[in-house]
Amino acid sequence: MADRYLSFTGTPPGRFLTRRLGLPRPTALKRWSPGQPDLDGGLLHLTAGTSALDLAPVLATTGLAPDDDGRPAAVVLDATGVRDVDGLAAVHAALHPVVRSVTANGRIVVLGTPPDPDDHHQAAAQQALEGFTRSLGKETGRGTTVNLVRLAGAAPAAASTLRFLLSPKSAYLSGQVIGVGTGDDTPAAPPAEHPLAGRTALVTGAARGIGEAVAETLARDGAHVVVLDVPQAEEDAVRVAERLGGTPLPLDITAADAGRRILRALPDGIDVLVHNAGITRDRRLVNMPADRWNPVLDVNLASVLRTTDALLDAGALRPGGRIVATASIAGIAGNAGQTNYGASKAGIVGLVRSLAPRAHAAHGVTVNAVAPGFIETTMTAAVPLLIREAGRRMNSLAQGGLPVDVAETTAWLAHPDSGAVNGQVVRVCGQSLLGA
Numbered sequence: 427m428a429d430r431y432l433s434f435t436g437t438p439p440g441r442f443l444t445r446r447l448g449l450p451r452p453t454a455l456k457r458w459s460p461g462q463p464d465l466d467g468g469l470l471h472l473t474a475g476t477s478a479l480d481l482a483p484v485l486a487t488t489g490l491a492p493d494d495d496g497r498p499a500a501v502v503l504d505a506t507g508v509r510d511v512d513g514l515a516a517v518h519a520a521l522h523p524v525v526r527s528v529t530a531n532g533r534i535v536v537l538g539t540p541p542d543p544d545d546h547h548q549a550a551a552q553q554a555l556e557g558f559t560r561s562l563g564k565e566t567g568r569g570t571t572v573n574l575v576r577l578a579g580a581a582p583a584a585a586s587t588l589r590f591l592l593s594p595k596s597a598y599l600s601g602q603v604i605g606v607g608t609g610d611d612t613p614a615a616p617p618a619e620h621p622l623a624g625r626t627a628l629v630t631g632a633a634r635g636i637g638e639a640v641a642e643t644l645a646r647d648g649a650h651v652v653v654l655d656v657p658q659a660e661e662d663a664v665r666v667a668e669r670l671g672g673t674p675l676p677l678d679i680t681a682a683d684a685g686r687r688i689l690r691a692l693p694d695g696i697d698v699l700v701h702n703a704g705i706t707r708d709r710r711l712v713n714m715p716a717d718r719w720n721p722v723l724d725v726n727l728a729s730v731l732r733t734t735d736a737l738l739d740a741g742a743l744r745p746g747g748r749i750v751a752t753a754s755i756a757g758i759a760g761n762a763g764q765t766n767y768g769a770s771k772a773g774i775v776g777l778v779r780s781l782a783p784r785a786h787a788a789h790g791v792t793v794n795a796v797a798p799g800f801i802e803t804t805m806t807a808a809v810p811l812l813i814r815e816a817g818r819r820m821n822s823l824a825q826g827g828l829p830v831d832v833a834e835t836t837a838w839l840a841h842p843d844s845g846a847v848n849g850q851v852v853r854v855c856g857q858s859l860l861g862a
Contacts, residue, residue, distance in 0.1 A: 474508055500528075502537065536558070536575070537584070539576060575588070627641075631655055631703030632663065634662055642666075643837045649698060649840075652674075653666050654688075660676040696747070697744050699749045700752075700836060703725060743791045750794055759858070759860045782849030792847065797852065799856060
């Protein structure tokens with residue numbers, strides 16, 4: 427369903443009325459397209475205090491030239507050297523003069539380091555960056571996003587993350603804190619046009635909605651996509667697979683033998699596993715019988731656990747593989763009428779945080795999650811008008827996201843260069859004001 431309010435606020439009468447009445451004034455987001463793969467403008471690189479990072483080779487792969495007109499489309503502030511309160515003053519001094527000059531649909535990325543448990547001054551200063559970036563993300567407006575990247579190792583490990591955050595692909599991702607672990611410290615290579623070429627991606631619930639967008643985006647990046655959905659959606663799954671040059675796989679993911687059937691269908695293994703299949707059966711707990719609770723937990727959580735275990739135990743995930751599961755802000759902030767759904771999606775968060783280090787150590791596989799907020803789908807189009815409008819406006823970008831926003835985030839996590847991103851739960855919610 428079209429966001430008519432967003433369209434109206436882009437007209438002269440809409441701008442006048444929203445300004446006079448103090449109503450939200452969302453800026454139409456510019457997303458990635460083949461004709462516009464980069465931001466409109468240059469990159470400003472700043473440093474707070476001193477830093478040992480050599481960011482130049484990494485930033486050179488973003489496609490953004492250094493800013494030369496004082497109107498940057500992107501700002502990267504290296505705050506990895508901030509270790510005390512005086513260092514935070516340097517953060518203010520660096521960004522205060524330039525925030526207003528960032529173009530609409532711009533990007534601000536602050537680089538920090540993990541808080542040091544043995545140095546409470548450093549830990550306090552680095553944790554302060556989280557509050558700083560999330561607050562700034564709620565101030566910037568005009569479609570500009572602000573994110574914090576905590577880098578534990580050398581700059582090249584953050585190459586894919588910085589390319590994503592400094593591009594139109596991250597249009598609906600703001601106020602996030604993303605940890606990047608140690609990784610390859612060789613100079614960052616230019617991005618490949620089809621980074622997933624030669625790789626196989628299995629996407630569950632891929633016949634429609636967000637799953638279809640994920641399948642499309644992974645196919646765009648070169649993957650051979652296996653479109654898995656329930657047998658009742660086989661016609662749609664076949665249609666999507668044929669359009670993408672992929673393979674349909676009609677299968678009930680909750681079946682006890684689902685893992686074995688996937689292994690038979692894909693004997694050569696897979697490189698990317700995207701757990702997207704999910705259902706809702708909303709009702710307040712006092713009115714929720716077991717036949718509304720159990721299916722949600724089975725589809726959204728139990729099937730993810732069973733399938734992941736079966737594929738990992740069989741060695742079906744190739745080294746360098748990626749697992750991306752779909753959580754939700756409902757599992758982080760809670761939502762009335764969704765105790766079953768919230769429990770299932772919070773369970774995904776627990777799965778990711780527990781499994782990520784073990785899967786990486788044992789199999790060379792990363793495990794991450796995306797947590798969508800209000801995304802414009804047929805499901806949200808059926809939500810009552812006032813609730814739907816609240817969902818759209820109650821975030822820093824004052825609008826709903828699109829399925830492609832979740833898909834682009836998934837593609838970044840699935841990227842071969844994202845091996846240092848592990849155990850992360852990334853909200854794709856426009857910095858929702860609920861639990862954000």
